[in-house]
Amino acid sequence: MNIVKTQPKSITTESTKYCPGCGHGIVLRLIGEVIDELGIREKMILTAPVGCAVILYDYIFCDVIECAHGRAPAVGTAIKRVHPDKFVLIYQGDGDLAAIGTAEIIHAANRGENMSVIFVNNAIYGMTGGQMAPTTLIGQKTTTSPFGRTIKGMGKPIRVCELLATLEETKYLERTSIHSVRNINKTKAAIRKVFQNQLNGIGFSLVEILSMCPVGWKVSPKEAIQFIEEQMINCFPLGVYKDTE
Amino acid sequence: MAENNNTGSQIRRVLMKGNEAVGEAAIKAGCLCYFAYPITPQTETPEYLSRRMEEENRIFLQAESEIAAINMVFGASAAGARVMTSSSSPGISLKQEGISYIAGAELPCVIINVVRGGPGLGNIEASQADYFQSTRGGGHGDYRCIVLAPNSVQECYDMTMNAFDLADFYRVPVIIQNDGIIGQLVEPFEMHPYKPMFEKLPSKNWALTGCAGRDPNVVRTLYLKPPDGLEQLNRKLDERYKKIQAELRWAELSNCDKADLIIIAYGATSRIAKSAIKRHNNNGQKVGLFRLKTLWPWPNVELVEIARKNKDAKFLVIEMSTGQMLEDVLLSLMDVVPKKDILFYGMGGGWNPTPDMIYEKIAEVLAE
Numbered sequence: 341m342n343i344v345k346t347q348p349k350s351i352t353t354e355s356t357k358y359c360p361g362c363g364h365g366i367v368l369r370l371i372g373e374v375i376d377e378l379g380i381r382e383k384m385i386l387t388a389p390v391g392c393a394v395i396l397y398d399y400i401f402c403d404v405i406e407c408a409h410g411r412a413p414a415v416g417t418a419i420k421r422v423h424p425d426k427f428v429l430i431y432q433g434d435g436d437l438a439a440i441g442t443a444e445i446i447h448a449a450n451r452g453e454n455m456s457v458i459f460v461n462n463a464i465y466g467m468t469g470g471q472m473a474p475t476t477l478i479g480q481k482t483t484t485s486p487f488g489r490t491i492k493g494m495g496k497p498i499r500v501c502e503l504l505a506t507l508e509e510t511k512y513l514e515r516t517s518i519h520s521v522r523n524i525n526k527t528k529a530a531i532r533k534v535f536q537n538q539l540n541g542i543g544f545s546l547v548e549i550l551s552m553c554p555v556g557w558k559v560s561p562k563e564a565i566q567f568i569e570e571q572m573i574n575c576f577p578l579g580v581y582k583d584t585e
Numbered sequence: 586m587a588e589n590n591n592t593g594s595q596i597r598r599v600l601m602k603g604n605e606a607v608g609e610a611a612i613k614a615g616c617l618c619y620f621a622y623p624i625t626p627q628t629e630t631p632e633y634l635s636r637r638m639e640e641e642n643r644i645f646l647q648a649e650s651e652i653a654a655i656n657m658v659f660g661a662s663a664a665g666a667r668v669m670t671s672s673s674s675p676g677i678s679l680k681q682e683g684i685s686y687i688a689g690a691e692l693p694c695v696i697i698n699v700v701r702g703g704p705g706l707g708n709i710e711a712s713q714a715d716y717f718q719s720t721r722g723g724g725h726g727d728y729r730c731i732v733l734a735p736n737s738v739q740e741c742y743d744m745t746m747n748a749f750d751l752a753d754f755y756r757v758p759v760i761i762q763n764d765g766i767i768g769q770l771v772e773p774f775e776m777h778p779y780k781p782m783f784e785k786l787p788s789k790n791w792a793l794t795g796c797a798g799r800d801p802n803v804v805r806t807l808y809l810k811p812p813d814g815l816e817q818l819n820r821k822l823d824e825r826y827k828k829i830q831a832e833l834r835w836a837e838l839s840n841c842d843k844a845d846l847i848i849i850a851y852g853a854t855s856r857i858a859k860s861a862i863k864r865h866n867n868n869g870q871k872v873g874l875f876r877l878k879t880l881w882p883w884p885n886v887e888l889v890e891i892a893r894k895n896k897d898a899k900f901l902v903i904e905m906s907t908g909q910m911l912e913d914v915l916l917s918l919m920d921v922v923p924k925k926d927i928l929f930y931g932m933g934g935g936w937n938p939t940p941d942m943i944y945e946k947i948a949e950v951l952a953e
Contacts, residue, residue, distance in 0.1 A: 382797035385664070397803045403793040405663050405804040408686050411656035414648065418618060418660030418668075419793060421644045444656070447649035553910045 348372030350381045352401040361561025363551025364393055366410040366518045367460055368534055369407050370528045371429075372400065384427045387412040390431040392466045410441020413448035416455050427538060430457040435465045438474040438498045445504075449544050452509030456534040459500060462553040463572060471558035474498045477575050482556075501548050501581040512537050512545035513581040519552065519568040523578075542585055550576055591655065596777045597712035603741040604768045606776075607671065607697055607761065610745035610850045612637050616695070617666040620657040622676060625709045626765040627699035630671040637756035651676040655683030660844060661762040662692040663804040665792030667749055671697035673765075674715050676707060677723075684758055685724030687820070689806045691791075693752030695745065696730070697761045702935020711765030711853055712865035714934035716909035719760050720881040727819055729826050731759040731833065732880040734851040735767060738877075739774035750782040753789075755829055762880055766853035793904040799925075804864045835878035840866065844895050846950060849888070849902045849914055851877040853871065853937060856902055861943035870951060880910070885917035901950055904931040 347354070366411035375381050381402050388396040390409035397404035407415045412430045420428045437445050437459050448455065459496045464482060465471040472485040475497045479488040501513045512534055516527040527549055534545035550572050552564035559567065590853060601609070605943070608630050611619065619638055621631040632646065638645035644661075648654035654670050661668040670699065672680060677698045687694055704711040719732045731751055733744045741763065748759040791802055808814035841847060850858045855876040865872045873895075875888060892898070900922060902911045911929050918927060930946045940945075 342921075383795040385793045385795060386636060396810075397801070397805070401801055403796050403802050405660065405793055406690075406806045407659075408682055408806075409655065411652065411659075411683070414653040414656035415660035415663075417646070418620065418657035419664045421646070422618065422661050422664035422666045423794065443649050445651055447653065 343570065348376045350375040350401050351397045351399060356399055357395065358392060359555040361552055361554040361564055362392070362466075363462060363518050363549070363553070364460060366524060367458065367527075367549055367551065368399055368411070370524070370531050371458065373528065374532050375402075377532070378535055378539065379502065380427045380539070383425070384429060385423070386429045387416050389432045389436045391436055392446070393431055393433065393542070394467070396431060409575055410436050410439070411444055413441065413444040413453070413455070413457070417448050417451070417453050420453060420455055427535070428455045430455055432457065432459055433466070434459070434463065434473045434475040446507070449504050449510045449546070450507045452511070452543045454538055454541060454543050456538045457544075457549045458531065458534070459546055459548045460551050461500070461548050461552040462556065463497070464553050464556040466553045466556045470558065475576070477571055492570070497575055499576060501546070502542075504546065505581045509544060510582055511543040511584050513548075515548040515550070515576055515578050515581065517550035517568055517573065517578055519550070519565045537585070548576070550578075589857065598743065598771050598773055600771060601738060602768070603631050603735070603738045603763060603770050604699065605633045606738045607745045607763075607935035608633040608637060608740045609776065611669050611695070611749070612641055614746045614749040615667050615779070616643070616669050617667040618657070618661040619636050619670065620646050620648050620654040620668070621660070621670050622648050622651050622654050622705060624673045624676045626701055626768055627671050627673045627697065630697060640679060646656045651679035652682060655680040655687075656677040658692070658694045659683050659687050659692065662687065663690065663793050665789045665794060667753070669695040669697070671699070673699045673701045674703050674712070677715065677718065681718075681724035684726065684730065684906060685722075685726050685932045686806050687758050688722070688730065688822075689726060690804050691705075691756045691822075692804070693756050694758050695748045695752055695761065696758055697745075697763060699763045699765060701807065704934070706846055708935040709765065710933040710935040711905060712936055713764055713852060713854065713905040714909065715762070716904070716906060719762050720748050720883070720913070728822060729757070731755065731757055731882075732762050733759065734762045734877055734880050736852050736855050736876065737767070737774070738772045739772055741767065742776065744772055746779055747782055750786070751833070753786045754783055754809040755825060756787070756826070757829070762852070764852045804907045830882040833879060834882050834884035836884040836889060837878060838887070838891070838908060839874045839876075840871070841873035841875060841891045842894065843871055844898050845871045846947065847873045847875050847891060847895065847898055847900050848903060848947070849875045849877070849910070851880060851910070854903050854905055857938055857940055858943050860940040861947055864944055865947055865951075872947060883913045883917065885913070888914070888917050889921055892918055899928060901928045901930060901947065903938065905934070905937050906931055907933045
């Protein structure tokens, strides 16, 4: 019998602490597959974020540093400058990257740091229990926007790919989703692209992944998939925003 | 443990600003990375290093903020490099988040604080009002930084070199607590080659270099498990801090053997006090100076010894703050000197006493 799919060798855990229906586990699996395919585990230094992925070092078998909220792009910048021959992966969520760490991501992108960024956008603060994020949709109810997010007083969701595309030193920006098999496959290709870009010395590359948070959104896993398909994609259109290769 | 402030034959006498000497010392001590953000009165250091790091083919990066700069320090240190940042008071406040993470992750680094007046934006004059912030940890959580306090350009140079060694030896952040006067001071000093304080430094086998041929290294700042994980870390840190307190207490004593009055000061105020003390000594008055070179650990054992030797002596603490180090003096002497004999002369952030003012204050105390 041929083995068609197996757990990536770089993934060290059989189960994660992610909630049922959460998208982080899918992203983890894709990262593991791409690490194995490119054979980069032993040259990889990963920054773990504050948020649900904070214990990434329990899942991926590589060197890891656990950063303060929002600061991973600054931490990664220094690591990449010290070890330009190593592979630096920045993993951030939407509260981390698009709220408390906006300065760090914008300036790392603007300097054109040769790093790969995986930005998991689930439109909510998951770990703290479902508060309004910078990417929360208009009308979306959260524990800190109990009547739904309004433009007045709370502003509109921040579109990170579109924002970073204005910076000339960003080399590759794509938004994907993991709400269907087809989109999961596309996401894997995008992860591969942003990894390959760093290995080829191309420069700052980021993939924004729309991801489910059924517990934070207070819906079933099935409804969470529908929420991405019917609402999130309208606000955050999928596609390649920059490819300067 | 003795300081290492001189060695080798290739000594050159040069004229430099304190803020520049700090930069050159970092270069000589093998600092691979420097990250900073401009702020008065420390900007000469990033200006100096922007040129010198380039010449030496090392890493200089002007960060987008103090917060980014200290997080770059965190990253570079975790990657195994010798790394430094510098700033002045409001910028150091911003760095506290990162310093707490660096202390928690047991990483070495060097931080220069050229203290200016506060609170708030305060002003750009010299001050010593960041004493509490530097000596009590500064950020959240239970930690300490080693704090060295130079009072000359020579010591800016020597202590910066020492700071890198101490940081690597103990795996803690080391702060050079400068002030706007010493940072801006231009005076000649002996520029000597770097000679390490320790014969051997511990291996950085914890550094992030990619896990080829070994198990992964994880630089952790979160301890959720086992249930007592964080407790274990804090106990370990506490033991290390006690070891540092036992091994590293630097103070300079002058005329402290048979004194009626001992002045206690550090940094710029110790220089100013010195001129005033000299005039009193010339008049035959027995006034001594206890000058701190480490603010943490605090040389309490040394001060108590002086108090025991000079049974009826009074102590006068002089600071450019409204009384911060004063608390450490009171704590050190609580069992040996009556509280009424511990006096204070200070001014809040952003202005400094003159030699005449200190001379008058000493005369007043002696006349009591």
